[in-house]
Amino acid sequence: MRKVILKGLLARKLRLALTAVSISLGVAFVSGTFVLGDTMTATFDQLYEGLTEGTDVTVRGESAFTDTTTLGNTKPFDTGVLDEVAAVDGVAAAEGSVTGYALILGKDGEPVQPGGAPTLGASYPDVEELSGGMSIRSGEAPAGPGEVVLDAATAEKTGYAPGDPVTVLFADGPREFTVSGVLGFGDADNLAGATMAAFDLRTAQQLLGKEGVYDSIAVRADSGISPEELRDRVTAALPAGLEAVTSDEVVAESSEAVADALGFFTTALLGFAAISLLVGALIIWNTFSILVAQRTRELALLRAVGASRRQVRTSVVVEALVIGLVAAGVGLGLGVGVAAGLRAALGAVGLEVPTTTLQVQPRTIVAALLVGVVVTVLAALLPARQATKVAPIAALRSIDAPARPMGRVRLVLGGVLTALGAAALAWALIEEGQLQVAAVGMLLALAGVLALAPAIAVAVTTVLGGLLARVGGTSAQLARRNALRNPRRTASTATALMIGLALVSTVTVVASSMKASVAEVIADSSKADFILKAASATAPGIPAQLAEELRAVDGVDTVTQMRFGPAQVDGATTFVAAVDPATVDAAANLDVSSGAVTDLDDRSVLVSDDVAGAQGWAVGDTVEIVYAQTGAQQFTVAGTFGNTDLIGSDYLTTLATHTANGGAPLDIAVLLVAAEGTDLDTLRAGLETVTAAYPNAQLDDAASFTESQAATIDQLLAIVTMLLALAVIIALLGIVNTLALSVFERTRELGLLRAVGTTRRQVRAVVRWEAVIVAVLGALLGAVLGLAFGAALTRGLAEEGLAVVEIPGGRLVVYVLAAALAGVLAAIGPARRAAKVDVLQAVAAA
Amino acid sequence: MSAPSTTPLASPPAQSQPAAAAVDAVKAYGTGEAAVRALDGVTVAFERGRFTAIMGPSGSGKSTLLHCLAGLDTLTSGEVRLGDRSLSGLKDKQLTLLRRDRMGFVFQAFNLLPTLTAAENIRLPLDLAGQKVDQAWFDTVVAAVGLQARLEHTPAQLSGGQQQRVAAARALVTRPEIVFADEPTGALDSRSGADLLAFLRRAVDEFGQTIVMVTHDPVAASHADRVVFLADGRIRDELHAPTTDAVLDTMKRLGN
Numbered sequence A: 001m002r003k004v005i006l007k008g009l010l011a012r013k014l015r016l017a018l019t020a021v022s023i024s025l026g027v028a029f030v031s032g033t034f035v036l037g038d039t040m041t042a043t044f045d046q047l048y049e050g051l052t053e054g055t056d057v058t059v060r061g062e063s064a065f066t067d068t069t070t071l072g073n074t075k076p077f078d079t080g081v082l083d084e085v086a087a088v089d090g091v092a093a094a095e096g097s098v099t100g101y102a103l104i105l106g107k108d109g110e111p112v113q114p115g116g117a118p119t120l121g122a123s124y125p126d127v128e129e130l131s132g133g134m135s136i137r138s139g140e141a142p143a144g145p146g147e148v149v150l151d152a153a154t155a156e157k158t159g160y161a162p163g164d165p166v167t168v169l170f171a172d173g174p175r176e177f178t179v180s181g182v183l184g185f186g187d188a189d190n191l192a193g194a195t196m197a198a199f200d201l202r203t204a205q206q207l208l209g210k211e212g213v214y215d216s217i218a219v220r221a222d223s224g225i226s227p228e229e230l231r232d233r234v235t236a237a238l239p240a241g242l243e244a245v246t247s248d249e250v251v252a253e254s255s256e257a258v259a260d261a262l263g264f265f266t267t268a269l270l271g272f273a274a275i276s277l278l279v280g281a282l283i284i285w286n287t288f289s290i291l292v293a294q295r296t297r298e299l300a301l302l303r304a305v306g307a308s309r310r311q312v313r314t315s316v317v318v319e320a321l322v323i324g325l326v327a328a329g330v331g332l333g334l335g336v337g338v339a340a341g342l343r344a345a346l347g348a349v350g351l352e353v354p355t356t357t358l359q360v361q362p363r364t365i366v367a368a369l370l371v372g373v374v375v376t377v378l379a380a381l382l383p384a385r386q387a388t389k390v391a392p393i394a395a396l397r398s399i400d401a402p403a404r405p406m407g408r409v410r411l412v413l414g415g416v417l418t419a420l421g422a423a424a425l426a427w428a429l430i431e432e433g434q435l436q437v438a439a440v441g442m443l444l445a446l447a448g449v450l451a452l453a454p455a456i457a458v459a460v461t462t463v464l465g466g467l468l469a470r471v472g473g474t475s476a477q478l479a480r481r482n483a484l485r486n487p488r489r490t491a492s493t494a495t496a497l498m499i500g501l502a503l504v505s506t507v508t509v510v511a512s513s514m515k516a517s518v519a520e521v522i523a524d525s526s527k528a529d530f531i532l533k534a535a536s537a538t539a540p541g542i543p544a545q546l547a548e549e550l551r552a553v554d555g556v557d558t559v560t561q562m563r564f565g566p567a568q569v570d571g572a573t574t575f576v577a578a579v580d581p582a583t584v585d586a587a588a589n590l591d592v593s594s595g596a597v598t599d600l601d602d603r604s605v606l607v608s609d610d611v612a613g614a615q616g617w618a619v620g621d622t623v624e625i626v627y628a629q630t631g632a633q634q635f636t637v638a639g640t641f642g643n644t645d646l647i648g649s650d651y652l653t654t655l656a657t658h659t660a661n662g663g664a665p666l667d668i669a670v671l672l673v674a675a676e677g678t679d680l681d682t683l684r685a686g687l688e689t690v691t692a693a694y695p696n697a698q699l700d701d702a703a704s705f706t707e708s709q710a711a712t713i714d715q716l717l718a719i720v721t722m723l724l725a726l727a728v729i730i731a732l733l734g735i736v737n738t739l740a741l742s743v744f745e746r747t748r749e750l751g752l753l754r755a756v757g758t759t760r761r762q763v764r765a766v767v768r769w770e771a772v773i774v775a776v777l778g779a780l781l782g783a784v785l786g787l788a789f790g791a792a793l794t795r796g797l798a799e800e801g802l803a804v805v806e807i808p809g810g811r812l813v814v815y816v817l818a819a820a821l822a823g824v825l826a827a828i829g830p831a832r833r834a835a836k837v838d839v840l841q842a843v844a845a846a
Numbered sequence B: 001m002s003a004p005s006t007t008p009l010a011s012p013p014a015q016s017q018p019a020a021a022a023v024d025a026v027k028a029y030g031t032g033e034a035a036v037r038a039l040d041g042v043t044v045a046f047e048r049g050r051f052t053a054i055m056g057p058s059g060s061g062k063s064t065l066l067h068c069l070a071g072l073d074t075l076t077s078g079e080v081r082l083g084d085r086s087l088s089g090l091k092d093k094q095l096t097l098l099r100r101d102r103m104g105f106v107f108q109a110f111n112l113l114p115t116l117t118a119a120e121n122i123r124l125p126l127d128l129a130g131q132k133v134d135q136a137w138f139d140t141v142v143a144a145v146g147l148q149a150r151l152e153h154t155p156a157q158l159s160g161g162q163q164q165r166v167a168a169a170r171a172l173v174t175r176p177e178i179v180f181a182d183e184p185t186g187a188l189d190s191r192s193g194a195d196l197l198a199f200l201r202r203a204v205d206e207f208g209q210t211i212v213m214v215t216h217d218p219v220a221a222s223h224a225d226r227v228v229f230l231a232d233g234r235i236r237d238e239l240h241a242p243t244t245d246a247v248l249d250t251m252k253r254l255g256n
């Protein structure tokens, strides 16, 4: 029996290769995700371990809560603490340090790091053992107010060398320095992708707004004293509000926070991987179904000469096992490439992932092989069961039995699921904010359509094929009949494409709704003539100094700043916005429904109508906000507002409150209103002379702001589409596969066609038209589902600022046409094969 | 039954050019020791409006000759002519169009596309050529094979004999210069076989069709005007206006 199986495998090389490709791609995505995730985690682990090397205990301000939003952002404390710590018995060395925001500008005046990894300003350590592997590679350590050392990666990128002048941008504006040296971090050129500008301690304190304070103190123990022992001793000496933690604790806490942040990212990627695998599984299942159908005679013959049902089933499953294993192995290899590709793609849109060697862990290998094999074998099991049902007499039947019609149960089930799904989607469309209903509706509708697919395939193919036959004549007519011959096969080939396209369409609808919503929000909520934001969406903000300088420009009436900071309300982390109550009304339409913006002071807060309604808060009530650095703070509700679209936060405090509670002095946005009668073009020119010194800030008017937001959304859309494209590619491979198998199966028919006078070109056209029918069927279903899904999701996300549902009709049409074109491409190989069929062999085979 | 005006009722004059002919046709497979000469210098002509049967033992080269005459296969040497046209050197496309427009085929089995109805299968060569169906002629042919009630059926819904008659109707619908049939009754019971042969005979008598048919069956051969006997790739004998007994006798004689 083993020999039979192996011979069977080898005899179908091409088909197997195509099947294997779809599995490989799915597995590649899964393993690529793992590799990328592990690599990122490993990078950060290495980073934190390196940073704390030589340090046993760190002293820092206590945090009321710790998560990614607050990591490494503790409350500074008085420098006097250092003496107290140094005096503790068992302390060998102790040194205080500060960090903050410092954006290095390249020789071209552009930011070295526009977004993504942090841009750090720091004090350069004096005590070598406490430097965490930081060392000067060339030049000298910084000394005095005019000197800076840069990380080696930045130096490499920009070409800065010791002695060169360099501009660094701080929260209070740009400053000139001389590069005194270049820094390395052990073997690494930078800290997990972050740029660093380091100064001597006193200079750093001044520049970073931390005069007389430290962010942390690194402590090293005398030999023979454990870090835990030292921690306890230091803790005893610390004033309230400070804590001492061992390096192990710092590393563990940081890793956890990073894993948390990456968790979302890897989950999302795994989601895409799951989609690819689902599509891959559909194709494998389809392929095996066809293979089994084609081998009906062969299998029946095996049965007739005495092979047991079990042996036949085993032969199919073993075949799947072998393919699954080989394909998963190949996929694993590809996965490393996928990880590198994903990293590059993320880097291209400013989400740079720090570099270290790609991590392939045993877990990844096991997962990849397991996923590949399990999916393949499961997908092959159903056809294998059918294979065992093959009766020996089937071997004698000369004309293939017509395909089994769809079961009534499947029809009813599919109908019910589709109807329920449609109802749920309709509900989500009518009522805003029903995200769960929309999600349930999507799942139900998808399941329903999958179940109904053969019936839908018949209906659509009949109509579509009829239309195509007008264009394509007899060839298209024959193709239509072929597509209708086995609706299950046509349907499952098309649904693989449908899933990919439904997702792409969904994302497209949501994205264009986002764009339309941004435009509407700006039109409705902003009264500003100009808007300033960080040029990169991932940058932390723009220096506060910029707003100051803008106020002095001729023709400016109002400049109002907005900031953002993390805080907890009711135990959940949220972002609290900070505004200037005196000026915000002039530039933004907050739609205040009770109280007044001008009542907002340093002890009060404005709460959105939604949150106020949900919590039962009214003007005069007390709200507790917990800041990481300063702990629980009580605020009085000064008013409630309806429009959260522009600011995107449910809580508004004053800028002073933001700063007092440890908020960074970086503006997330600056809104600017021109004085009456000012020519906006002249004003813009005036503003640009100021913003020129801040290359990380982008000056926009309402129209260009909408455009640049749209560009950001398009970028995101491009990434997501790229990730989903894999599913679409797998689906197209599925079409190639199915067509190739069908061509093989119809050798005799093709020979007959050729014998009675069908030209090669016509034969190719038949195959091509069939591919077009299948592709357009899948694409149409996908586009229709995606449209419904996207619209329902958008309505579900209405409260997140998606005010408008925008259907990108033209784009969806383009998708369907592109799918048709892809179908033509997918048909090239199979069509060639079909045209090459040897007429004589085909007619002789009778 | 009215005959179409373009084809004469009676057989054409004997001196007119044959519908198809092979001259010194040689077809060799393989080389050296293993070489097989499936056709070993065959010269034969098929007159217009006549029904010729080709007989011979298995492996004698009957199918090969038919395939070469139909341009489905190429000769090693010699020449095949369709009417006044030599098939030598024609490209695949030209041969395909010749088959579509000027020849008809009936194979032993698997003659029909399973996805098309009987009517569509019959019309297939015309549809491929993008030609309009001559409805009167179509009806005449369908009536002659007795398939009026089965036109909308698919091959799976037809018996083997009915399928062969559909194939025969398809072969005639383009009014080809010649119809080739390779053991068209081979897979049929004697009753269905007789029906099909009767139809082929009528096609010759009433429509002046030229038919060349390969068969193993002396009864089938007796429906023809002439029988050509092949053995080892050569023409060995010929009978005109054959009877079953005469065919059997010749077969016996050649068998020794």
Ligand SMILES: Nc1ncnc2c1ncn2[C@@H]1O[C@H](COP(=O)(O)OP(=O)(O)OP(=O)(O)O)[C@@H](O)[C@H]1O
Pocket: B029, B030, B036, B037, B038, B056, B057, B058, B059, B060, B061, B062, B063, B064, B065
């Ligand atoms: N493709 C081929 N390669 C090699 N030899 C071939 C090939 N096709 C036919 N032959 C050989 O040519 C000879 C004639 O074959 P052909 O099929 O014409 O015989 P036939 O008279 O039709 O036989 P049957 O009555 O069994 O159909 C045989 O010896 C056969 O083995």
Ligand SMILES: [Mg+2]
Pocket: B062, B063, B064
């Ligand atoms: Mg033969």
